Amino acid sequence: MMGDGIIIASALAYMGLLFGIAYYGDQRADAGRSIIANPYIYTLSLAIYCTAWTFYGSVGLAAVSGVDFLPVYLGPTLMAVLFWFVLRRIVRITKVHRITSIADFIGSRYGKSGLLAGMVTLIVMLGILPYISIQLKAIAASFSLLRQYPEVSRLAISTQHPVWMDTTFFVALVLIVFTILFGTRHIDNTERHEGMVAAVAFESMFKLLAFMLVGVVVTFMLFDGPGDLFQHAAEHPDLAPLLRFEVVPGGYGGWLSLTFLSMMAFLFLPRQFQVLVVENVNEAHIRKAIWLFPLYLFAINLFVLPIALGGRLMFNNGDVDADTFVLALPMAEHMPMLALLVFLGGLSAAASMIMFETVTLSTMVCNDLVMPILLRANPRWLAGQTDLSGLLLGIRRVGIVILILLGYLYFRFVSESYALVTSGLVSFAAAAQFAPPILIGLFWKRANRRGALIGLSGGFLVWAYTLLLPAMARSGWIGTDFVDTGLLGLELLKPYALFGLKNLDPYMHSVFWSMLLNIGGLVFGSMLSQPDPLEQVQGSQFVDILKRERHDGDSLLWRGVVETAELYDLLSRFLGPQRATEAFDRYAHDHGGYPLQADSRLIHYTERLLAGAIGAASARVMISSIVMGEVLSIEEVMTILDESTQVLEYSRRLEQKSGELEAASAELREANNRLRELDRLKDEFISTVTHELRTPLTSIRAFSEILLANPDMEVEQRSKFLSIIVKESERLTRLINQVLDMAKIDSGRIEWHMDEIDLRTLIQDAINSTSQLFCDKAVALHEELGDAPVIIDGDHDRLTQVIINLLSNAVKFCPEQGGKVTIRLQPSSNRWRIEVIDNGPGIASDQHKLIFEKFHQVSNAHAGKPKGTGLGLPISQRIVEYHNGRIWVESETGKGAMFIVELPGTL
Amino acid sequence: MRQQSREYITILFICGVLAINYPVLDLFNRSWAPLGIPLLYFYLYLAWFVLIVVLIMVVERSEIRELTESHKSGATRTKGFSRPGGDPDTHEPPESP
Incomplete structure (x- = not known):
């Protein structure tokens, strides 16, 4: 005993x-x-x-x-x-x-x-x-x-x-x-x-x-x-x-x-x-x-x-x-x-x-x-x-x-x-209901409050219906009808065989249904609803907990105004004055005193202390009751929402920015180069034009001065000088006209008179206009123009100008003796091709493109003196291009040159 | 904990789940009794014990490695953060070095 x-x-x-x-x-x-x-x-x-x-x-x-x-x-x-x-x-x-x-x-x-x-x-x-x-x-x-x-x-x-x-x-x-x-x-x-x-x-x-x-x-x-x-x-x-x-x-x-x-x-x-x-x-x-x-x-x-x-x-x-x-x-x-x-x-x-x-x-x-x-x-x-x-x-x-x-x-x-274990398992099944909101919430940021509420309540109800109530019923505490025949007599609602799921022991049965509802509710509830900013903040803070080094993130969330004394009063009410004083002393010690007007860090510090005493949700309510104008702006939330994502986003934006900068600077560089090139061209143009103008002017002025100084000059001499003056004046006029033409064409202000024209007649006219030149230099002209008229759309005067220009160029570069020029008009696959061939010194292949640039003159070295204005070919090129045609030269040094113009037109 | 140890632990968990469940468990559901102990119990306790021994090896070895590594690099950084009783401000995690 x-x-x-x-x-x-x-x-x-x-x-x-x-x-x-x-x-x-x-x-x-x-x-x-x-x-x-x-x-x-x-x-x-x-x-x-x-x-x-x-x-x-x-x-x-x-x-x-x-x-x-x-x-x-x-x-x-x-x-x-x-x-x-x-x-x-x-x-x-x-x-x-x-x-x-x-x-x-x-x-x-x-x-x-x-x-x-x-x-x-x-x-x-x-x-x-x-x-x-x-x-x-x-x-x-x-x-x-x-x-x-x-x-x-x-x-x-x-x-x-x-x-x-x-x-x-x-x-x-x-x-x-x-x-x-x-x-x-x-x-x-x-x-x-x-x-x-x-x-x-x-x-x-x-x-x-x-x-x-x-x-x-x-x-x-x-x-x-x-x-x-x-x-x-x-x-x-x-x-x-x-x-x-x-x-x-x-x-x-x-x-x-x-x-x-x-x-x-x-x-x-x-x-x-x-x-x-x-x-x-x-x-x-x-x-x-x-x-x-x-x-x-x-x-x-x-x-x-x-x-x-x-x-x-x-x-x-x-x-x-x-x-x-x-x-x-x-x-x-x-x-x-x-x-x-x-x-x-x-x-x-x-x-x-x-x-x-x-x-x-x-x-x-x-x-x-x-x-x-x-x-x-x-x-x-x-x-x-x-x-x-x-x-x-x-x-x-x-x-x-x-x-x-x-x-x-x-x-x-x-x-x-009941045996001990049987009752205990009912509690185990209840505790397991917290697994989805915690475990899923630890690893899935999107899990939100609505999902958790739906899942948890669903799981809990199933647990209560399939384990707790039957246990009570079996003890005779409430009626056992619903266990044996299902709620309202419905077979499908039998708590040990919900929806007809038989052959499972009661615990497995309850775990299956409650977890299905719990996890399903959490996942779908979260997918179908938007979390508010605070939920997003908490979610990302929980999920990324191991990645973060500093955790003062949500102190940003307090943007209010409150006296430090008020915070102290609040804290001492819940912790007692002694502990509150200790806590504030510690804060002052760590942060070198505290401000009279509490800053967000102090508010957050107090909130966390309070959370320890009365829980996070209540602490938040208490703090927001004394903090005036607490604002949780979405921008602030975004700043802390996801540090890693944010850093990624930041670097991505930096990259994008630097890419844009690079592109912009490349564009600028290009524009700058083009401007510089244009500037150089303008300078060159002006110097060339002035040079070209000065040459005839100089000779006009020289001869005029001679005439002025010698009034009793012989008539023959005088008329010779006067004819030079006239010629130089003509050259000057021509030059000025061409510069004006060029400027007009370049700026698009020239007037075009498009009409049906006969190319063959046009060439014939041009030959007639330049016949004097051929006679002067004793250059033989060979024509191959065919018999039928060639009708195309074009500006008669401008195209005549092109042909005259080509013919006069050809004459200019012909040798003193035995000069020979051929002009040919022939069809070439849907187009009309005009060739002007001379037997002059020819043009080196590296010059073939340059001669179409303004004021570029070939053979300065050979001929000593420029023979044209340097604007004839550029103008011709623009006119031909206006007619959707093409002009180029085929030549080798010492073997003459062939200028070809191709114009579109039906045969 | 080092990456390798984490992998070991993950593998260990999967092996543990497999070892104590159907169908592996069913292989040992026999009447034979080695050393006089029914095979089912013998197997379950042995598997349990082996799991613990392997855990000890993985966890402790990982700790020893980390200690020697931190000694080599001269760092005195402690893993995690400690919280001596009653002082709330020491709960903060350490700043990253």
Whole structure:
């Protein structure tokens, strides 16, 4: 017989020890010398995952379903492998944004949405009740069993007693007291509980040792090692199937869904999020936990099956609940000390879960549910309070009381009849609903608030309909009609076979439908709606967390005006004056004082501190209530939206700009060259023209002066001089006419008189006009003009000018004796071809193009004196080109020249 | 963590998922009991343990490499950032060097 006094005293002493550790941890933390700042404590604190479920429930499950207990630990092992990719991101984000809970995290990710955070809190509250209830049940059951020592028997169901005689109820009350003592002593601006973490680390060690001790005793003292134990089991007809996979309910599919569920629950159960993320002191600790935590799970699971099989072999008649084998076996073997140790191990596993979970949850309820409602409902009253930290603590304490009592009610009305693990899985499925908004939100920027709201509510409703309500119904709490026949009698709405999906075990069924709705809602909701700027900012800050070096991005979002004193007042209301002063002193120390008019950095600093105390969404509401003219302009958002994209965009634009500049400068260079060329041509033109004009002028003037000076000059002499003067004047006139023609043609002001003309007659006229020239120089002209008239469209006078020009040029360059010119008119494939051939000195091939340039004169070197104006050929070329024709020269030095004009015309 | 270690970890995760699920798991669902331990349990625990051992090798070796590399380059930069209790301003990540 073990007295109640001994049990209760040792339980209280053990809790006192934990409290002492927690107190010491908090003291050290306040002194700045944390005792939890090492990877081993961090890893041990993660083992809060192993609750009474693990301590008692695994054995209970293994005793009926064999290997089925393992996925719950294999899942977290696989998740631990992914820590570096997933957890590190979450931890980094949490530290940067001062996130205090999983509701805060989801709310922050989706544009600091208070609605979403509140919804997460509600889901957590409902979802976690079964989980809390099994802890209460485990403590009460183990206590009731132990006090009967040394007798071991199935217990009377405690709910048959009235509440005031129910052990579980008193357990709940004691836990409420301890939880309030542990978790709500003061408001911390980061919502961290170092002392509790230290206590959890200790109890993790304790429960591991206790469990392994039982395992060793069962395996090696009750039996001769594992071989002997399994031998016995294999020979037992009821136990042999437990060694094979076939006993697992749901088969391999159930196994896989259970693995998935526990992977997600391990990260996203509120207390797991708290120890994994919020209480993480140093990112580097994650690295050690990657392998150390799986090792812990491995160790605590090593003896689950031996204990389960041992229990089945020992208590053959089935009058002992398999969930209590861990305790019942040492009792049956008359080992009171070991039994007490096991009881304390189970107590600490269950109690630490309840305390940590409810503290975390009450913080969420306060920050994400009650405070936002108060802020919206009665901001004026709130603004009038000078110190709100008391109010915050009060809300949290009430929250803890309500949560634990609700857990007790769930136990009393629903989960009493279920095994531990069965109830716990309902909570796991609820926690898994947070996986899509968090994981997808970590890697997909477009995921937005509407999508998250749709997905989360859809997933939650499916979860409630397919798991929670049926569990309640089966306990007789609500009618079971809808479970058996479907809601409203519709087959398709049966909660265990939604839309006719049968042959899945209830958990896999629920996971499938809720995840389908959750992920689908998130993805399609996000695709079909536009996020507002704040959502975009938060989304890109969360996704790019590892890329960013500086995280003051959203301080840009505060563009308001507020007195620093107002900010201080606000902060001290929520944190208390002392902590607020400390915080502002620290800011002044780091930034060299603070301005009277708070700048955006100080506002942001205050917002983050506040976020630590009351959550991101509420903090934003509070700050914007005192900051005047807060504006979130799209331009500002764009500046921080996506740093990497922005840099890329920037460099792309730079490239584009420099490309444009290059093109522009090339164009400019070209234009400059052309201008310079034109300038040079103009200079050349002027100098040539003046030169050309001066030559005849000089001779006119010289001869005139001679005539003037000698009035009695001989008549013959005088008329010779006068004829030179006339000739030079004619040349001058011609030159001026040609320059004018050139200018007219170039500027397009010349008048053309297009008409039907006979090319043959035209050439004949030109020959007649120049016949005097041929006579003067005794040049023979040979005509090959054909017989028929050649009619084309053209300007008669201009074309005559061209032919005369060519003929006179030919005469000019003919040798003194034996000069010979041929003019030929002949058709050439759709065109008329006029050739003017001389037997002069010819033109070097490098000159063939140059002679058509203005004032270019060939053979200056040969003839000594220019024989023309240098404008004849350029003018001819322009006239021919105006007629869509072509003019060119074919010649070699010393072999005469042939000028060819081609004009279009029908034959 | 170095790129190579990340690749190892990814491979390890995939192998882990494959090893503890259908159909690989079904291969070990037999009555044979090596060393007196049923094959299914023997395999699951062995696979679990091997996974942990490989994890230790990958993670710790990666850390040792990083330490020696940072020693060689004379840098004293710490990975991640630490947060001694109660001092909010030390939560900031370090400026990039």
